[in-house]
Amino acid sequence: xxxxxxxxxxxxxxxxxxxxxxxxxxxxxxxxxxxxxxxxxxxxxxxxxxxxxxxxxxxxxxxxxxxxxxxxxxxxxxxxxxxxxxxxxxxxxxxxxxxxxxxxxxxxxxxxxxxxxxxxxxxxxxxxxxxxxxxxxxxxxxxxxxxxxxxxxxxxxxxxxxxxxxxxxxxxxxxxxxxxxxxxxxxxxxxxxxxxxxxxxxxxxxxxxxxxxxxxxxxxxxx
Amino acid sequence: xxxxxxxxxxxxxxxxxxxxxxxxxxxxxxxxxxxxxxxxxxxxxxxxxxxxxxxxxxxxxxxxxxxxxxxxxxxxxxxxxxxxxxxxxxxxxxxxxxxxxxxxxxxxxxxxxxxxxxxxxxxxxxxxxxxxxxxxxxxxxxxxxxxxxxxxxxxxxxxxxxxxxxxxxxxxxxxxxxxxxxxxxxxxxxxxxxxxxxxxxxxxxxxxxxxxxxxxxxxxxxx
Ligand SMILES: N[C@@H](CCC(=O)N[C@@H](CS)C(=O)NCC(=O)O)C(=O)O
Ligand SMILES: N[C@@H](CCC(=O)N[C@@H](CS)C(=O)NCC(=O)O)C(=O)O
Numbered sequence: 001x002x003x004x005x006x007x008x009x010x011x012x013x014x015x016x017x018x019x020x021x022x023x024x025x026x027x028x029x030x031x032x033x034x035x036x037x038x039x040x041x042x043x044x045x046x047x048x049x050x051x052x053x054x055x056x057x058x059x060x061x062x063x064x065x066x067x068x069x070x071x072x073x074x075x076x077x078x079x080x081x082x083x084x085x086x087x088x089x090x091x092x093x094x095x096x097x098x099x100x101x102x103x104x105x106x107x108x109x110x111x112x113x114x115x116x117x118x119x120x121x122x123x124x125x126x127x128x129x130x131x132x133x134x135x136x137x138x139x140x141x142x143x144x145x146x147x148x149x150x151x152x153x154x155x156x157x158x159x160x161x162x163x164x165x166x167x168x169x170x171x172x173x174x175x176x177x178x179x180x181x182x183x184x185x186x187x188x189x190x191x192x193x194x195x196x197x198x199x200x201x202x203x204x205x206x207x208x209x210x211x212x213x214x215x216x217x218x219x220x221x222x223x
Numbered sequence: 224x225x226x227x228x229x230x231x232x233x234x235x236x237x238x239x240x241x242x243x244x245x246x247x248x249x250x251x252x253x254x255x256x257x258x259x260x261x262x263x264x265x266x267x268x269x270x271x272x273x274x275x276x277x278x279x280x281x282x283x284x285x286x287x288x289x290x291x292x293x294x295x296x297x298x299x300x301x302x303x304x305x306x307x308x309x310x311x312x313x314x315x316x317x318x319x320x321x322x323x324x325x326x327x328x329x330x331x332x333x334x335x336x337x338x339x340x341x342x343x344x345x346x347x348x349x350x351x352x353x354x355x356x357x358x359x360x361x362x363x364x365x366x367x368x369x370x371x372x373x374x375x376x377x378x379x380x381x382x383x384x385x386x387x388x389x390x391x392x393x394x395x396x397x398x399x400x401x402x403x404x405x406x407x408x409x410x411x412x413x414x415x416x417x418x419x420x421x422x423x424x425x426x427x428x429x430x431x432x433x434x435x436x437x438x439x440x441x442x443x444x445x446x
Contacts (some may be wrong), residue, residue, distance in 0.1 A: 046367065047325060060310055062313050062317070064316060064317045064320040066316065066320060067316035067317045067320060068311070068313070070316055071309050071310075071312070071313045071314070074309045074312065075309045086294050086297045086298045087294070087299065087345070089293070089294070090285050090290045090291070090293070090294045093287060093289065093290035093293055094285070094286045094287045094290045097287040097289060097290060098270060098287075101324075102270060124342045144269065177395060192266055218360045221421075
């Protein structure tokens with residue numbers, strides 16, 4: 001069986017969990033904090049990052065959320081998440097990269113540092129300037145999501161795709177960290193409620209980071 | 224015909240150029256500096272990053288170097304660069320991401336900022352602490368390359384792959400910026416000389432960033 005090394009607020013582990021659930025691939029979870037000494041984890045991934053997906057019996061180690069998603073897209077015909085023509089697939093991958101790199105780097109990563117790492121590891125208070133900058137960039141990203149949803153059925157086009165799951169994975173972590181104000185973003189909010197209601201999302205809504213409670217609305221699929 | 228928006232020291236544009244040349248896809252080059260106002264470029268890519276690959280006749284805009292490489296892997300059967308089984312392909316993608324994200328973030332990006340942007344745009348001198356840190360991380364990455372080359376024919380396994388081109392693209396920019404000291408890395412150095420001698424590499428060795436001359440050895444395929 002596949003074993004996923006993850007921690008609750010790692011957006012890339014969330015993206016992989018969503019894809020595995022959508023494709024009905026069974027897996028177990030193994031907690032791994034990249035910033036802690038954990039010889040077994042670092043032996044699997046010398047880069048020391050989550051997610052890592054390990055299949056002991058088949059001696060397979062998959063690393064990097066996009067490499068993992070492409071692997072299951074190639075090996076599981078169920079629920080294609082990079083559907084369509086080569087051009088349509090390029091659009092799914094463009095947006096997935098935009099959320100994995102751009103939204104993560106602009107918002108998720110600084111929020112994880114300021115609100116999670118500083119609180120749980122460094123015992124410092126967050127820098128309010130950094131939080132304000134992340135908040136402003138969140139609005140810019142939500143404006144772009146609004147525009148996509150105004151023009152398309154799903155983010156990358158007519159079909160639900162990895163781009164939707166990649167965006168929702170980042171936003172779920174940002175939301176857990178209290179970083180989303182949906183006002184003025186009705187389209188994105190409606191789309192996120194739909195994503196949150198999918199059965200594949202339920203496990204994410206119950207995963208808690210120890211010592212860091214989620215806001216009340218976080219797990220409410222109607223909020 | 225495809226038109227590539229690039230600037231000479233963008234490692235991701237270099238990765239795309241290598242792949243297009245290896246697959247014998249014709250294209251023209253269009254200079255674009257992401258940090259300058261360029262309405263045509265920003266209309267094509269709202270994220271404002273190079274590379275962007277545009278095909279006006281077919282109304283296609285491809286964005287993100289990995290999405291671009293996957294597109295040509297799917298549409299051009301010539302010279303497969305993500306070869307083998309699903310597991311082998313996952314290994315190519317893991318390493319490509321390691322170089323595109325890890326090596327870029329640790330070394331190429333800070334060097335571009337300190338040695339190119341500060342000189343050409345900000346008219347400041349580089350921060351020697353940042354340069355020292357990048358130098359140290361370069362050695363760690365080269366250690367890992369040495370290890371790969373000791374254990375495999377090419378970086379990702381028995382066959383030349385996108386991982387080799389992604390690594391060589393980053394290293395060529397680092398080398399242009401005077402950031403590589405090969406001593407103690409004979410294996411990586413030998414592998415890089417082989418990459419540098421490929422016909423697909425020749426155009427990169429002649430591309431110069433205006434106002435920032437390359438070191439003497441940079442374009443010498445025997446150095
Ligand atoms: N491109 C990678 C990114 C993985 C990544 O950045 N993971 C973060 C956690 S979200 C990490 O492990 N960072 C190291 C740390 O926090 O010490 C992927 O998609 O899997
Ligand atoms: N993941 C993207 C990364 C592209 C990227 O970061 N490009 C840099 C240049 S190397 C950029 O345009 N940065 C914006 C700037 O320099 O202002 C890709 O692979 O294409």
